[in-house]
Amino acid sequence: MKIGIVCYPTFGGSGVVATELGMALADKGHEVHFITYNQPVRLDFFSHRLHFHEVMLEEYPLFQYQPYELALSSKMVEVVEKNQLEVLHVHYAIPHAYAAYMAKKMLLDKGINVKVVTTLHGTDITLVGSHPTYKTAVEFSINKSDEVTTVSQSLKDDTLRLFNIDKDIKVVYNFIDGEKYDKAHQTECQRSALANENERILTHISNFRPVKRTDDVIKIFNKVQKEIPSKLLMVGDGPERIKAENLVNELGLQDKVLFLGNSNEVAKILCYSDVFLLPSETESFGLAALEAMAASTVVVSTNSGGLPEVNIHNKTGFLSDVGDVADMAKNAIYVLKEDEVLNEFKINAKKHIELFSLEHVLPQYESIYKKCYIGV
Numbered sequence: 064m065k066i067g068i069v070c071y072p073t074f075g076g077s078g079v080v081a082t083e084l085g086m087a088l089a090d091k092g093h094e095v096h097f098i099t100y101n102q103p104v105r106l107d108f109f110s111h112r113l114h115f116h117e118v119m120l121e122e123y124p125l126f127q128y129q130p131y132e133l134a135l136s137s138k139m140v141e142v143v144e145k146n147q148l149e150v151l152h153v154h155y156a157i158p159h160a161y162a163a164y165m166a167k168k169m170l171l172d173k174g175i176n177v178k179v180v181t182t183l184h185g186t187d188i189t190l191v192g193s194h195p196t197y198k199t200a201v202e203f204s205i206n207k208s209d210e211v212t213t214v215s216q217s218l219k220d221d222t223l224r225l226f227n228i229d230k231d232i233k234v235v236y237n238f239i240d241g242e243k244y245d246k247a248h249q250t251e252c253q254r255s256a257l258a259n260e261n262e263r264i265l266t267h268i269s270n271f272r273p274v275k276r277t278d279d280v281i282k283i284f285n286k287v288q289k290e291i292p293s294k295l296l297m298v299g300d301g302p303e304r305i306k307a308e309n310l311v312n313e314l315g316l317q318d319k320v321l322f323l324g325n326s327n328e329v330a331k332i333l334c335y336s337d338v339f340l341l342p343s344e345t346e347s348f349g350l351a352a353l354e355a356m357a358a359s360t361v362v363v364s365t366n367s368g369g370l371p372e373v374n375i376h377n378k379t380g381f382l383s384d385v386g387d388v389a390d391m392a393k394n395a396i397y398v399l400k401e402d403e404v405l406n407e408f409k410i411n412a413k414k415h416i417e418l419f420s421l422e423h424v425l426p427q428y429e430s431i432y433k434k435c436y437i438g439v
Contacts, residue, residue: 072103077184139166156187160204181208185347215369238424266336271301279342286392333358356412
């Protein structure tokens with residue numbers, strides 16, 4: 064098939080999933096066209112079936128904020144018409160689902176009936192989309208999509224609770240390429256570059272937004288390092304980074320916490336790690352947790368949103384209430400104290416990702432594309 068993928072081209076979970084999906088579809092023989100304002104950060108043009116179309120914004124003094132939705136809709140029309148795309152798969156409701164509906168209507172006037180698949184990822188529904196300013200448009204866009212998916216049952220439940228939806232919503236979990244993490248373990252895992260032999264390594268990866276509660280990450284680690292020699296890797300960037308760095312300084316942890324910024328080498332970083340900390344206020348799915356598990360890393364997280372569907376308590380890691388720093392620190396200390404316990408949890412984490420393999424998830428999306436296009 065000829066498929067257009069619309070996403071945010073960033074390090075966020077929705078952009079990563081959309082990019083990995085597009086590359087996997089190209090590997091399966093589909094022609095894939097990415098439509099967004101920058102090249103997605105994880106996009107690798109190794110396949111000749113992958114294409115990128117940049118959405119250009121013209122500066123005009125009348126607009127305080129440039130109307131991205133209009134430019135995106137117009138670009139979708141152009142790319143669909145020129146390349147005879149059959150499906151537009153849009154990730155994140157705002158503004159992609161709304162822009163896709165407008166593109167679909169414009170194309171219908173040209174006698175082209177492109178199908179729209181909308182995948183909801185989380186904050187586009189629970190935090191932003193449900194705001195009165197956007198709710199009506201988001202609800203409309205979801206209902207006008209040909210097919211709708213969510214990345215967890217929890218997010219599906221939230222969507223049905225917050226909006227009046229008359230579409231059937233399918234749950235299609237995010238996926239992971241386990242082989243990529245196996246290769247990192249085999250060829251690139253030099254723990255001694257970051258920690259002493261007797262030290263454990265804890266890691267946090269996020270976009271450092273308030274919802275990620277990066278202060279809690281530092282507080283958890285502070286309790287852990289008092290009992291167990293350890294280092295903390297903070298990967299990513301965002302509005303809360305300076306606040307987290309200040310807390311590290313206040314607690315005197317400068318020599319034990321490394322801020323690594325954004326990185327495309329997540330697999331390599333996670334291969335160093337023993338425990339992954341994810342104390343988020345909410346997670347629609349928790350792709351970062353799944354990536355950690357693929358690298359045989361134990362996950363200590365909150366029990367919010369879709370995390371309990373990914374992280375199995377007392378098997379692949381531990382779940383705690385949001386804000387319960389003491390409990391998360393206790394769980395981390397428990398699993399880090401003994402090599403035997405740590406190794407058992409690591410094995411469980413690695414095995415659990417089989418449920419989220421590319422081989423399991425990709426056919427589900429292919430079936431959805433086929434159904435919405437030919438109605439079977």
